[in-house]
Amino acid sequence: MADVIAEVMDIDSSDELRNPIKGKQKIVASSEPKSVPWVEKYRPQSLADVAAHRDIVDTIDRLTSENKLPHLLLYGPPGTGKTSTILAVARKLYGAQFHNMILELNASDDRGIDVVRQQIQDFASTQSFSFGVKSPVKLVLLDEADAMTKDAQFALRRVIEKYTKNTRFALICNQVNKIIPALQSRCTRFRFAPLDASHVTERLKHVISAEGLNVDDTGLTALVRLSNGDMRKALNILQSTHMASPHITEEAVYLCSGNPMPKDIEQISYWLLNESFATGFSKISDIKMRKGLALVDIVREVTMFIFRIKMPSDVRVHLINDLADIEYRLSFACNDKLQLGSLLSTFTRARAAIVAAANFHCPLLDAAAVAVAIA
Ligand SMILES: Nc1ncnc2c1ncn2[C@@H]1O[C@H](COP(=O)(O)OP(=O)(O)O)[C@@H](O)[C@H]1O
Numbered sequence: 001m002a003d004v005i006a007e008v009m010d011i012d013s014s015d016e017l018r019n020p021i022k023g024k025q026k027i028v029a030s031s032e033p034k035s036v037p038w039v040e041k042y043r044p045q046s047l048a049d050v051a052a053h054r055d056i057v058d059t060i061d062r063l064t065s066e067n068k069l070p071h072l073l074l075y076g077p078p079g080t081g082k083t084s085t086i087l088a089v090a091r092k093l094y095g096a097q098f099h100n101m102i103l104e105l106n107a108s109d110d111r112g113i114d115v116v117r118q119q120i121q122d123f124a125s126t127q128s129f130s131f132g133v134k135s136p137v138k139l140v141l142l143d144e145a146d147a148m149t150k151d152a153q154f155a156l157r158r159v160i161e162k163y164t165k166n167t168r169f170a171l172i173c174n175q176v177n178k179i180i181p182a183l184q185s186r187c188t189r190f191r192f193a194p195l196d197a198s199h200v201t202e203r204l205k206h207v208i209s210a211e212g213l214n215v216d217d218t219g220l221t222a223l224v225r226l227s228n229g230d231m232r233k234a235l236n237i238l239q240s241t242h243m244a245s246p247h248i249t250e251e252a253v254y255l256c257s258g259n260p261m262p263k264d265i266e267q268i269s270y271w272l273l274n275e276s277f278a279t280g281f282s283k284i285s286d287i288k289m290r291k292g293l294a295l296v297d298i299v300r301e302v303t304m305f306i307f308r309i310k311m312p313s314d315v316r317v318h319l320i321n322d323l324a325d326i327e328y329r330l331s332f333a334c335n336d337k338l339q340l341g342s343l344l345s346t347f348t349r350a351r352a353a354i355v356a357a358a359n360f361h362c363p364l365l366d367a368a369a370v371a372v373a374i375a
């Protein structure tokens with residue numbers, strides 16, 4: 001029975017917490033494991049499974065074991081294990097009685113002031129007697145709390161204090177500055193940083209071997225690079241690439257996620273630094289069309305490339321500033337062609353500045369030679 005409940009918890013914690021009957025029906029649906037997204041299938045079950053954040057997880061683990069859990073505020077970028085950590089704490093505290101002892105509300109639920117006054121207060125104010133539960137305190141989990149209205153947060157302040165005896169609150173959010181200071185000071189704060197590459201790699205390897213996937217080293221590196229420390233993103237890209245091609249290579253990963261390949265970015269940067277305006281424009285337009293690249297992705301990656309190559313620092317400063325402006329304008333859906341023109345103009349200006357700087361030190365160098373040397 002415990003196994004069955006654990007399985008239900010894997011599938012959709014939020015729904016079945018609110019409605020255990022509905023949750024149990026899901027056991028049938030989950031009998032085909034293929035339909036379960038990997039992010040849920042491989043959600044860490046216990047605190048020991050949570051990768052990275054060892055200090056935070058060990059502290060929370062100790063507090064849970066000693067029954068000294070404070071109100072918690074976990075914040076940080078998405079896909080770093082905040083929700084998983086709290087669900088693992090709940091599992092540890094309540095075992096099979098999980099769904100009686102926790103109230104989970106996330107951004108898809110209404111969490112205005114009425115809900116705080118009614119639902120949360122009702123849950124927090126009732127005593128609960130569940131057999132076999134180690135901890136008598138209940139848990140209110142407010143996921144994505146930064147989306148709660150200010151009024152609701154103010155109302156929550158009082159509720160938190162009033163029911164501290166038998167209820168703990170766990171707030172989870174991405175941006176901590178959207179939580180009012182009064183709530184922040186009532187909670188113990190933990191910041192979940194993006195996962196570092198080694199932890200993402202390790203966790204991906206675990207999933208790859210469990211699923212028996214054919215992933216080569218370049219594919220794994222590409223997954224880690226594209227995830228940027230977001231484990232949910234890494235698993236989602238892995239699963240969709242697996243659907244698209246049986247052999248997961250760097251190219252398959254980039255194609256599937258729609259990101260430009262590093263070698264395309266090198267090529268584009270070379271054109272920007274060496275070709276004339278007209279040739280550069282037509283070559284970049286062509287590769288964009290052929291490979292279905294978005295200009296905003298090109299600008300972002302070219303900027304990263306500029307960080308890596310050598311050039312006079314005052315030229316680099318202006319160039320990066322201009323690239324940031326182009327990215328800003330593209331986020332407002334400005335005309336792609338005009339922005340591509342702007343990208344080429346920016347580089348034309350930068351090249352002139354590089355030549356001027358080079359001539360200052362060594363008058364014989366010409367523009368192309370300098371640019372090639374830089375690339
Ligand atoms: N630290 C981690 N260790 C292992 N898996 C993780 C970790 N962080 C995220 N994941 C994976 O990403 C998915 C989303 O994690 P979640 O805890 O919901 O992230 P958050 O709440 O921080 O956005 C999980 O199901 C799990 O598969």
Ligand SMILES: [Mg+2]
Pocket residue numbers: 082083084143172
């Ligand atoms: Mg979450």
